[in-house]
Amino acid sequence: MKKWKFSVNAGFLGKRQDRFTQYRPDRPLEDKIRLAAQIDGVEGVELKYPQDFDDAKLTQSLLDGHGLICSAVNVDIKDAAFFRFGALSNNDPAKRRRAVRLLQEGLDLAAEMNIGLVSTCPLADGYDYPFQIDYSDAWGYFIESIKAAASYRRDVKLALEFQPHEPHARILLSNVGILLHVLDEVTMNNVGANLDIGHSFAALETPAESITLLARKERLFYLHTNDNTGDGGDWDMISGSVHFWHWLELLLTLDRVGYNGWLGADINPKHMSADQAFAANNRMIRKMIELLDRIGTDKLVEMVRENGNSGQIYDYLGKHLMS
Amino acid sequence: MNKLAIISAFLGGVKNRYMVYEPERILAKKFELAAKIDGVAGLELCYPADFEDLSLLKSLLADHGLGVSAINVRSRRSGKWWRGSFTSANSRERGEVVDDFKIALDAAAELSVDRISTCPLNEGHDYVFEMDYLKAYDYAEETFSAICTHNPAIRVCIEYKWNDPRTRCFFASAGETLSFCQAVGKPNLGVALDFGHSIQTGERPAQAAAMLARDNRLFYVHLNDNDRNFDWDLMPGAMHFWEFIEFFYYLRILGYTDDWYAYDVMSKEMDTVETFKTVVEVTRKLESLTDRIDRDRMDDLLTDRDPSQTIRYLYRSLL
Numbered sequence: 188m189k190k191w192k193f194s195v196n197a198g199f200l201g202k203r204q205d206r207f208t209q210y211r212p213d214r215p216l217e218d219k220i221r222l223a224a225q226i227d228g229v230e231g232v233e234l235k236y237p238q239d240f241d242d243a244k245l246t247q248s249l250l251d252g253h254g255l256i257c258s259a260v261n262v263d264i265k266d267a268a269f270f271r272f273g274a275l276s277n278n279d280p281a282k283r284r285r286a287v288r289l290l291q292e293g294l295d296l297a298a299e300m301n302i303g304l305v306s307t308c309p310l311a312d313g314y315d316y317p318f319q320i321d322y323s324d325a326w327g328y329f330i331e332s333i334k335a336a337a338s339y340r341r342d343v344k345l346a347l348e349f350q351p352h353e354p355h356a357r358i359l360l361s362n363v364g365i366l367l368h369v370l371d372e373v374t375m376n377n378v379g380a381n382l383d384i385g386h387s388f389a390a391l392e393t394p395a396e397s398i399t400l401l402a403r404k405e406r407l408f409y410l411h412t413n414d415n416t417g418d419g420g421d422w423d424m425i426s427g428s429v430h431f432w433h434w435l436e437l438l439l440t441l442d443r444v445g446y447n448g449w450l451g452a453d454i455n456p457k458h459m460s461a462d463q464a465f466a467a468n469n470r471m472i473r474k475m476i477e478l479l480d481r482i483g484t485d486k487l488v489e490m491v492r493e494n495g496n497s498g499q500i501y502d503y504l505g506k507h508l509m510s
Numbered sequence: 511m512n513k514l515a516i517i518s519a520f521l522g523g524v525k526n527r528y529m530v531y532e533p534e535r536i537l538a539k540k541f542e543l544a545a546k547i548d549g550v551a552g553l554e555l556c557y558p559a560d561f562e563d564l565s566l567l568k569s570l571l572a573d574h575g576l577g578v579s580a581i582n583v584r585s586r587r588s589g590k591w592w593r594g595s596f597t598s599a600n601s602r603e604r605g606e607v608v609d610d611f612k613i614a615l616d617a618a619a620e621l622s623v624d625r626i627s628t629c630p631l632n633e634g635h636d637y638v639f640e641m642d643y644l645k646a647y648d649y650a651e652e653t654f655s656a657i658c659t660h661n662p663a664i665r666v667c668i669e670y671k672w673n674d675p676r677t678r679c680f681f682a683s684a685g686e687t688l689s690f691c692q693a694v695g696k697p698n699l700g701v702a703l704d705f706g707h708s709i710q711t712g713e714r715p716a717q718a719a720a721m722l723a724r725d726n727r728l729f730y731v732h733l734n735d736n737d738r739n740f741d742w743d744l745m746p747g748a749m750h751f752w753e754f755i756e757f758f759y760y761l762r763i764l765g766y767t768d769d770w771y772a773y774d775v776m777s778k779e780m781d782t783v784e785t786f787k788t789v790v791e792v793t794r795k796l797e798s799l800t801d802r803i804d805r806d807r808m809d810d811l812l813t814d815r816d817p818s819q820t821i822r823y824l825y826r827s828l829l
Contacts, residue, residue: 205675206526207631209588267529271779310528315778316748354526356742416677419710419739424677428637457636458592 188442188476188484191450193469194231194258195223196411197239199423199454200461210457217249224253227466228473231258233306233451236293238263243296258449259306259346259381259409262293265354270311275332276325276359277312283332290336294343306381306409308348313355329359330372337378346381346408351390353421362390363397370406379406383453384437385415385423388430395433395440402444410446411453412472423455425464427471435504438475439484482507511797512761514790515552515579515772516544517732518560520743524778531778538570545574546783549790552577554627554772556584557614564617571621579770580625580667580702580730583614586632586675594633596653597646597680604653611657615664627702627730629669634676646680651694658696667702667729672711674741683711684718691727700729704774705757706736706743709750716753716760723764731766733793734775743776745785747792755828758800759808799828 200222202213214222216239223232232255240246240260250257264274264286272278274286293305312329314320337345347369349360360366366380380401387394401407414424414434427434450472456464479487482504490500521543523534535543537560544550555578560567571578585595585607593599595607611626618626633650635641658666668691670681681687684701691699701722708715722728735749736742747754761767771793777785803824811820 204525204527204588207586207675210592265528267531267779271531315742315744352739354528356737356739356744416673418673420673420677422636422677424636 188438188480189445189447190476191441191446191448192230192258193228193472194233194256194449194451195226195229195465196233196261196451196453197223198233198235198261199452199456199465203455203457211461216246220249220253220255222462224255226462226469228469229255229465231256231449231451233257233259233261235261235263236296237289240296243299247300257300257302258451259304260293260297260300260302262290262305262307264289264307264309265311267311273313273320273325273328274311275309276320276329278324278328283328287332287335290345291339294336294340294345297343298340303342304344304346304408306346306348308350308381308383309360310350310354310358312360313352313358315356325359330369333369333373333378334375337373337375341375341377344377344379344408346379348381348383348386348411349390350383350386350421352419363387363392363400367400367404370404376405379404379408381409381411381451382407383411383413384426384434385411385413385421385453388415388417388433389419389421391417393433393436395436398437398440398444398446402446407444407446407448409448409451410441411451412468413453423453425454425468425471426452427475431475432504434472434475435479438472439479439487442479442484443488478508512731512767512769512771513551513577513579514549514793515554515577515770516547516550516786517554517556517582517772517774518544519556519582520774520776521553521782524776524782532782537566541570541574541576543783544576547786547790549794550576550786552579552770554579554582554770555623556582557617558584558610561614561617564620568621578621578623579772580627581614581618581621581623583611583626583628585628585630591632593641594630594646594680596630596650597633597641598649599642599645604649608653608656611666612660615657615661618664619661624663625665625667625730627667627669629671629702629704630681631671631675631679633680634673634678636677647690647693650680650690654690654699655694655696658694658699662696662698665698665700665729666696667700669702669704669707669730669732670711671704671707671741684708684713684722688722688725688727692725697726700727702730702732703728704732704734705746705750705754706732706734706741706774709753710736710738710741712738714753714756716756719757719760719764719766723766728764728766731761731769731771733771733773733789743774745775745789745792746773747796751796752824754796755800755803755824758797759803762800763805802827 200219203211521540524531670687735744
């Protein structure tokens, strides 16, 4: 099995709240970066633009000081003050330009920092009610905005992250199929995917299959590791804590498709301490990789390629993992 | 006809984990907004937020001529009771929540309100092996029993919900909650049926209402809607039109007719007052459509159990 580098999403090291409760107060950027550096096995940190880049030089020196790499610039295009009725798909051309400009600024920043990767999750672009938006207009604007952002500079990758719902009952970019469609429409090889494993479960997908579909187009740029109950909510749980077998399958698949990006992480620490939650996530993933190495992945893949073999596969997994 | 109330918190700040749609509003402003919505006769007040100054609260109620459908005791508080209070493994925390409920019950008595509602959102768990379920049920029975004993004249309603903020709340369905109330055995412990929560947890709300009413534990009703994936607190009828018609039909049969409906509807991007004006109009419209169903005819149809005839009758009579 390949060895991947671990990164944490710094947003999860700061203020944590849901509609009901605030769990954690915010931390200054310096504290987030210091905390990230203390987490077992972490080499990178995903930072948010514009919030974490008020002073880009200072941000870079904080990273350098703690021996961390910025794994991706995560451009935030969901601020309700501007994007109440959508960002990339907003009816108002000025609002769309604002969202596109933020992405372009993020691309410049990623280039300056030699990261080459911007990630964005367009959560403002969605709806709650039937008859709320004109899907045809909205999708037209959405594709046009992605094209405008990504064509600005082709030397930086733009990784789009889908999520089925929240904060709207339905997000436009809601599953891997729609994302693949967007990639076909945009036809620029610097536009690809940030696959959040929990979002894939929330969208009722099998992440190993979604990984394969994206990798076949060479568009799997980045990953968010986590887990979910699979019944709708996006809980950002510790990887493998719910879907243990699926997690083994998706790690095996990442190895098979030759994924060489980061293992980023969106883990909601909630009642736990943030560093312990992320450390547990990384240890779980490393342990699962170790288990796969122990099983012998060649034999497993060989068995998978035969029809009607599920019984034997679980016997094999059980024998090698649980004895 | 049931009177209409809004849960005061839904007239205040609107936020979720990503966005802030509306900043928090002071209590007087919430009353001012409620008074602008024709057809709204009262508020469901939130404890402790609305009770910082009881004399102010009394004068706001009097000045705006608004009633109180219930007092909603919030058991999820930032900074405390993180792993639940009714079911907390810590006996001090369980004592605290009982003491706090006693204050709320006394405030209810002072305002002549005979109903306390609570949605134990923070009871529950995120991960497997997080909670000792056996002990949690024992603790919950003890705490709710103590709360109900404090003033038997006030009904205490548990509002069940599948998830959020926990990946699994402790009281997730009408069945679980009813069974719990029966185990506690206090006549003043019952259930608040939130239409959206019932939908999200996979129920037919009319069936849940019937089950609860058979045991005299359908204490209270909240109205809103969602798409079953999550508790979005959408406007009633926006998703589950026919389920609302069936629900209202059954509430009339069950005698929940001279009481309150309370709304938890998130106005989100929309204007708060306009949202609730629509919600009121839609509720009354759904009720008047329900009234077009002839009771005797429906009795016959329900006896025959032939949906090909029932659906035809409903479309012909209502639309």
